[in-house]
Amino acid sequence: MAIASEIFETHEFHYVLLGIIIGLIAHHRVFIYGEWHIYAPQIIVSHGVTIISLLVARLWLGRSNTGLAAGTMLTVFYCYLCSLTTSIIVYRVFFHQLTRAGFAGPWYARISTIWHVWAARKAKNHLILEKLYREYGDFIRTGPAEITVFHPDVFIAIDGPRTECIKSEFYDFLYPSTALAAIRDRKLHTTRRQQWNHGLTPAALTEHNKKILGHIDMLVKIIEADAVSGSPTRMDEVLYWFSWDAMGDFVFSKPFGMLEKRQWHQLISGLRKGLFALGPLASAPWMIQCGFRLAPRVGALKDWDNMMAWCTDLMKRSLDTDYTKDAPKDLSYYILERDNTTGGDPMAWVYGDSLQSIAAGSEPMAGTLLCLFLHLARHPRYAEKVYDELIGIDVTDRGALSQLIYLNAVINETMRLSPTLLTGGARKSGENGVTIGGTYIPPHTTIIAPRWIISRREDCFEQAKEFIPERWGIRSDMRHNPAASTPFATGRNSCVGRQLSLDTMRCVVAKLVKKYKVRFAPGETGDRVYEDMIDHFTTTYGTLALCFELRE
Template sequence: MASNERLASLQLEVYCGGGLLAGIIAHQGVFIRGEWHVQSPAILATHGGLFLCLWVAKAYISMHQVDVALWMSYCYIFSLVNSIVLYRVFFHPLTRAGFRGPWYARITKLWHVWAARKSKNHLVLAKLHEKYGEFVRTGPAEITVFHPEVFQAVDGPRTECIKAEWYDILHPEMALVTARSKEIHAARRREWKRGFTPTGLAHHETKMLKYVDQLDQCIERDARASRPSHVNNLFFWFSFDAMGDFVFNQSFGMLHDQRWHHIIVRLQTALSLLGPFSPVPWLIQVGFKLAPRLGPLRDWFDMVAWCESQMRTRLADGYLKQPSPDLTHYLMEQEDQTKDAVSLTWLQGDSLLAIVAGSEPTAMSLIGVFCELAKYPQHADIIYDELINAGSGSDEITTDRKILCRLKHLNAVLNESLRLYPALPTGGARKSTKNGVTIGGNFIPPHTTIIAPRFSIFRMEECFDRPNEFIPERWTTRPEMVRNIAAFSPFGTGDTSCLGRALATDTMRFVTARLVKKYRFRLPPGETGCRVLDDMRDQFTSISGRLTLSFELR
């Protein structure tokens, strides 16, 4: 009997030792190499399923082998976790390079989910900047860089950096914005450029001006009734209606109906998840794969399905037969491509990303413009004088793109608003490749995620004089107030820059010119405009706080 017990004990020790060794091998030989965020749901499910089976077996089967297997599993997990922690704390290249940051950020990114739980990641990173300086280690393999050279370093023409793991958010779906391979992205970008030729832009702007008219009509009704306008709703309705027409050749009808479209409500509910979870891409994958119908995740997948159905309907209606071309027309000019499943997958992914990336940033930018013009009406007066002088009082001036492009103060106001109200406060993560990257004289090791928070960089005193103040003249008559122009990159840089930059900028010009020329506007009693930034949410794109304005016909 004693001999059997010693044998069983020896067997347990051997298997536990095997578990400890397996944990080290799994980390050092497998998990430490390459990317595993997309596989994280399968890894979690496999490990969890194994433990569940062993626990069930232990509850119903009294066998020594089950106990041994369970203890072996305990040792495996213990060894795996300890190997990960020890490596990240003491031996990781970022540790050896001496980058500072919160001690817990070395171990895991889960701290970031809690810190950004209120979708205030832009403020979380701003506080870390104040405490730790320009280069902050915000994750086991992540550096947040507050330096004006970062945009050229990670997106410039000579960069080797690629898009980081976050951009696999649509996996296995595909889209231009989320394409991480430079070759694939470049090929798809060439397809998109068909829609942004001068002819294509003219088509899109003709469509968009219809929604400027509808926006104007909504504001005029409020002005004649002497009631304040809820500009958040109006600008979001406008941008989504115009983008719906751009993508699907039909509007969401929100300006016409004066209410939110149900699918846009569901989209915004789903996107609210990106506030706390964007810093941890693998956790997004876990939610998408293991709990796709749970709460807001269900809204996300319903939105994806809706975009797919709209795209299929659009193709069935004949994308080449429409008198006013849309995105589908330019991306699918050859009729036989509609039979290509890969092309359809790209279109479905692109349609969703175009709706989000083309609508929310435009709305946020317009809210920022009119918030600042309402707080400092002298700038609206200067724009009004520019419009009158350029167009001799004609209303057609507000739809003349070439003239609006030459109005210095109008464009300075737009630039200053884009600086203070960036569409991507902390989004746009990049990743260094095998040769690493040098930023501001600091070498970032290979395979490191690099965050460049525009919200903080656009407000750095090293780059802008009086950075927190709205001073459009810094872009015209007071250029000395821009200390480092490299710090200003609202639409991105290089081949990954926003392809719709011209369309977005023209949209802002048309709306601002129309409303400034036709109305005087002010903050109503009790409104300070501070809520726009104070209540802003960072959920990859920025969502402003509430803004109400009182408009009066000139």
């Protein structure tokens, strides 16, 4: 305050005006164009260093010529910041294209997404958006340049074959590394996906499934040991141990050993903590950049950094491995073999792909299986229908399992009710904007499509919140708009590991249902699975203890 008073006492109004003009120019000629989240760390550091340096110089050097010059520059810089901030707020509130288009939403959402970061600090974004949906309807402005869409046509509009939409700024969270699921350039994504497809051919899947069957057998043995001893099984632990072990083996031929030791691996526990940070920050990608690049060894970000270092180390080892013709090959082999056409630093792609393939394959599959067995325990008649289908079926025969009506219906209904991405998967409209359900969304707008709410719409699915697998078979009339449920996404952005994931889930369910009856453990209701569910881009569910009884 003393410095500000001194400024105005010396009548340095022309310096104030200069700062205001610089702020207006910076906004309307620089920052208003393009994307700046990648440069957020440099912008914040450079501005912070500048203002601190000038402030220290002004206070330290006093009324010397240098000190007075620093004071003058400080005046200009203060006014520049105030002008820039004010101009941005006024533009967003009154003149932004979404304001002119008249989208409804909380008034403060026009100014910044910081409100959303704070509201989602406990990783319950699906509940926040569900509340907004009930208040504002299908199209809500949830940020300065962000629209959350609850209309069921949104998925085909943003991911369909004719879309011009790209992935949003959030997907740069691996920067400077990148990965298939994080590629925002459509042509580059197509090229990279072709490379991945080489590691997911029918022949490669057969090889991968042999490895995964070993982990399924180990999962069954753990459950059998609990069944024989009469102990409940913590499904929220063993299913995640299984999926992480299987994916570690699938990607690097190196499982984490969690099933064998019946305990969490330190790296996986850390990575899950790191993932937790992504949920609250999803609506502010610039904060993610600042966190990962300015404080990579702080708190949960340290755990993320450790996991990235582990993947990097294993990929380097894979580079040095000489694969014989008949030796079993993991995904890293196929990625490294074909990694020659995407440009840039090839190792940045390799490291990002390795982390993506493990995390993207583990968390969703385990979460789906957890919810599936919750529903089977709650509705044992469906477990018996699946069991009846399995009589005389080889539970390791992927082709035979894919034809079983109730087995696949149970999986499809679980994925509808428990989507992997509750609110994630943001897209950004192209140069021509995009029309969804008759509503035009202007160009360069971030579009959020919360699967948790859309897949439970009553106008899309009859008795939408109920677990009714028949809607995917004999009661197809209960599906009014099946496009509202897209658990693996659609179009070019669909999950590249879809077939492997489905094959694995079918086999796990078939093996366990054919061998055991399942029920809740004493005192267990299953309610905590959804009550304690957290939305951190992917989904982590609450605890579930089940008892398995050997069939006669």
